[in-house]
Amino acid sequence: MSRTDTPLVLVVDDEPAQRALLSYNLEASGFRVALAEDGEEALLKIAEDAPDVILLDWMLPHVSGIEVCRRIKTQKGGSDAAIIMVSARSDESDRVRGLETGADDYITKPYSVTELLARVRANLRRVRPVQAGQVLEVGDLRLDPETHRVSRAGQAIHLGPTEFRLLSALMERQGKVWTREALLDRVWGRDIYVDTRTVDVHIGRLRKAIGVAGAPDPIRTVRGAGYALG
Amino acid sequence: MSRTDTPLVLVVDDEPAQRALLSYNLEASGFRVALAEDGEEALLKIAEDAPDVILLDWMLPHVSGIEVCRRIKTQKGGSDAAIIMVSARSDESDRVRGLETGADDYITKPYSVTELLARVRANLRRVRPVQAGQVLEVGDLRLDPETHRVSRAGQAIHLGPTEFRLLSALMERQGKVWTREALLDRVWGRDIYVDTRTVDVHIGRLRKAIGVAGAPDPIRTVRGAGYALG
DNA sequence: TGATATCGTCACCATATCGTCACACAAAGC
DNA sequence: GCTTTGTGTGACGATATGGTGACGATATCA
Numbered sequence: 156m157s158r159t160d161t162p163l164v165l166v167v168d169d170e171p172a173q174r175a176l177l178s179y180n181l182e183a184s185g186f187r188v189a190l191a192e193d194g195e196e197a198l199l200k201i202a203e204d205a206p207d208v209i210l211l212d213w214m215l216p217h218v219s220g221i222e223v224c225r226r227i228k229t230q231k232g233g234s235d236a237a238i239i240m241v242s243a244r245s246d247e248s249d250r251v252r253g254l255e256t257g258a259d260d261y262i263t264k265p266y267s268v269t270e271l272l273a274r275v276r277a278n279l280r281r282v283r284p285v286q287a288g289q290v291l292e293v294g295d296l297r298l299d300p301e302t303h304r305v306s307r308a309g310q311a312i313h314l315g316p317t318e319f320r321l322l323s324a325l326m327e328r329q330g331k332v333w334t335r336e337a338l339l340d341r342v343w344g345r346d347i348y349v350d351t352r353t354v355d356v357h358i359g360r361l362r363k364a365i366g367v368a369g370a371p372d373p374i375r376t377v378r379g380a381g382y383a384l385g
Numbered sequence: 386m387s388r389t390d391t392p393l394v395l396v397v398d399d400e401p402a403q404r405a406l407l408s409y410n411l412e413a414s415g416f417r418v419a420l421a422e423d424g425e426e427a428l429l430k431i432a433e434d435a436p437d438v439i440l441l442d443w444m445l446p447h448v449s450g451i452e453v454c455r456r457i458k459t460q461k462g463g464s465d466a467a468i469i470m471v472s473a474r475s476d477e478s479d480r481v482r483g484l485e486t487g488a489d490d491y492i493t494k495p496y497s498v499t500e501l502l503a504r505v506r507a508n509l510r511r512v513r514p515v516q517a518g519q520v521l522e523v524g525d526l527r528l529d530p531e532t533h534r535v536s537r538a539g540q541a542i543h544l545g546p547t548e549f550r551l552l553s554a555l556m557e558r559q560g561k562v563w564t565r566e567a568l569l570d571r572v573w574g575r576d577i578y579v580d581t582r583t584v585d586v587h588i589g590r591l592r593k594a595i596g597v598a599g600a601p602d603p604i605r606t607v608r609g610a611g612y613a614l615g
Numbered sequence: 616t617g618a619t620a621t622c623g624t625c626a627c628c629a630t631a632t633c634g635t636c637a638c639a640c641a642a643a644g645c
Numbered sequence: 646g647c648t649t650t651g652t653g654t655g656a657c658g659a660t661a662t663g664g665t666g667a668c669g670a671t672a673t674c675a
Contacts, residue, residue: 237402259402302560303607315632316609352652353634359654360632378642378651545621582663583623589665590621608631608662 162279163187165206167197167223168241169216177210180268181275185337194218201227206236208275211258213242224258237278241266269346291326293385294373296365298326307365317342318361325374325384334381358382391557392509395419395436395466397427397453399446407440410498411505415554415571424448431457436466438505441488443472454488467508471496521556523615524603526595528556537595547572548591555604555614564611588612 164186166177171192178188189204191197194215201209209227213220224238237259260274291298295308303319305312314322320342324333333341335351342357343349362374375383394416396407401422408418419434421427424445431439439457443450454468470488490504521528525538533549535542544552550572554563563571565581573579592604605613 301562302613303562303610304560317633319609349634350636352636355652356634356654359652362653376652547622580624582625585663586623586665589663592664606663 162208163189163204163206164275165189165191165197165200165204165209165236167191167194167210167215167220168212169193169214170212173212176268177271180272183334183336184272184340185333186275194220194223197223198226201236208278209236209238210271210275211238211240213240239274239278272340291323293326293329296322296326296373296384298322305365307367310367312364314361314364317357318364321357321361322365322384325382329385330383332377332381332383338381354382391415391417392438393417393419393434393436394505395421395427395430395434395439397421397424397440397445397450398442398471399423399444400442403442406498407501410502413567413570414502415558415567416505424450424453427453428456431466438508439466439468440501440505441468441470443470469504469508521553523556523559526552526556526603526614528552535595537597540597542594544591544594547587548594551587551591552595552614555612559615560613562605562607562611562613568611584612 164181166174166181166188167190168174168177169192174190174192178190181188189200189206191200194217197209197211197215198218200206211220211224215223218226220240220242224240227236227238239260239262240258241262241264243264260278262271262274291300297306298304298319300323305314305319305322321338324338324341335354338354339347339349339351343353358374358376362372365374366372373385375385377383394411396404396411396418397420398404398407399422404420404422408420411418419430419436421430424447427439427441428448430436441450441454445453448456450470450472454470457466457468467489469490469492471492471494473494490508492501492504519530521530527536528534528549530553535544535549535552551568554568554571565584568584569577569579569581573583588604588606592602595604596602603615605615607613
């Protein structure tokens with residue numbers, strides 16, 4: 156399992172277009188992405204990068220996806236990663252075979268990107284349960300996920316649910332520049348449609364809420380990119 | 386046995402997914418959770434954290450569950466914890482063997498989460514008899530689980546059974562924000578079909594019961610999340 | 616049995632919070 | 646300088662959320 160906070164997703168597919176598509180969408184949703192185009196490279200990257208989730212194409216040159224899956228799962232001291240098999244065939248028998256081989260989930264082409272992302276997230280939650288109760292601190296900002304209490308320099312701050320989740324996201328990855336899309340995804344949820352400008356407004360509200368006269372604004376606007384904290 | 390009021394459950398399982406699932410459900414029911422993925426780590430955590438209940442997978446790498454069980458029970462000055470063996474096999478012989486080794490209870494996969502939680506609670510009651518007179522105090526609120534007496538600033542307060550359990554939950558984890566679902570689970574019990582709004586109503590009744598003119602309301606409403614005490 | 620306490624649900628209200636827009640302002644490009 | 650593009654923000658209507666009194670159904674107890 157990867158050591159940094161950002162989950163790593165390994166995409167194993169021999170189709171460059173598929174890799175690009177998935178890579179783009181996963182990164183847009185805030186994941187780190189590693190790529191492999193065949194089974195051997197996949198096994199190598201798994202050993203090297205310790206991904207959290209593996210998107211594994213069923214049909215691969217040289218070593219088949221199902222074989223890769225077996226090897227990962229039977230490997231001693233092997234990967235803890237969740238494996239999601241991606242297949243063109245929707246045969247029930249294939250599905251069963253995939254899951255029997257040790258895959259954690261199974262998705263058939265054609266799939267919606269939304270659905271795929273949802274599956275990735277769901278599996279990620281299983282593999283890497285969020286360690287609750289971890290109090291977040293950035294500068295003089297404090298946020299306690301368990302009690303939902305927020306303070307700046309000891310001063311209690313009231314936030315609405317959305318601003319609270321927004322600040323949580325920003326604080327969980329201090330310094331990371333979030334795109335508006337990634338924030339929408341993380342704070343609002345995947346299938347909700349809202350304008351990206353909504354993020355601006357909530358950032359504004361958050362700024363006002365945590366603002367202290369004289370103190371510098373801890374939220375950084377990165378023109379053309381998004382926002383970051385600290 | 387752990388020192389704080391909230392019971393600690395140690396989950397020993399090499400399957401990350403299992404650990405995550407149990408961890409999630411146990412925490413949702415108000416328990417604290419410790420995790421171990423093999424026997425050695427389990428023994429370590431038992432010595433360190435003194436859990437009240439141990440959920441022990443039968444099949445473990447390195448040191449088997451049954452061996453862990455034996456070691457815990459034969460250890461001098463060892464843990465008082467209740468051990469619940471979790472096994473894939475439903476063999477009667479295994480059951481007997483498990484119990485002979487010193488396990489307090491035995492449950493076979495697949496199990497319903499409800500059943501498991503019930504077993505945990507049942508064993509907890511044996512290990513930790515009704516929290517033996519542990520009087521809960523938050524601010525000027527007092528609640529005695531043994532005598533079922535509640536008072537505020539010395540003034541006796543009468544509560545119905547539901548309000549009593551509700552206040553108990555809130556007081557056991559001062560500051561923690563309980564979702565309505567978690568409260569339903571904890572106070573009403575699983576599988577009871579009750580609208581989440583019912584929680585609101587009972588919170589209202591509880592507020593009225595423990596309210597004192599002039600004093601601030603000790604129950605905090607966290608919009609979009611739930612309720613917390615203090 | 617009747618009296619009482621407690622419960623769960625609903626309807627209605629107040630308002631906290633939300634998403635969008637419009638316009639002002641700032642930064643980057645030329 | 647001017648233009649273009651991106652961001653800040655006050656206002657506003659729509660909506661979601663929570664508080665609460667009323668009411669009928671049950672459970673409890675003498």
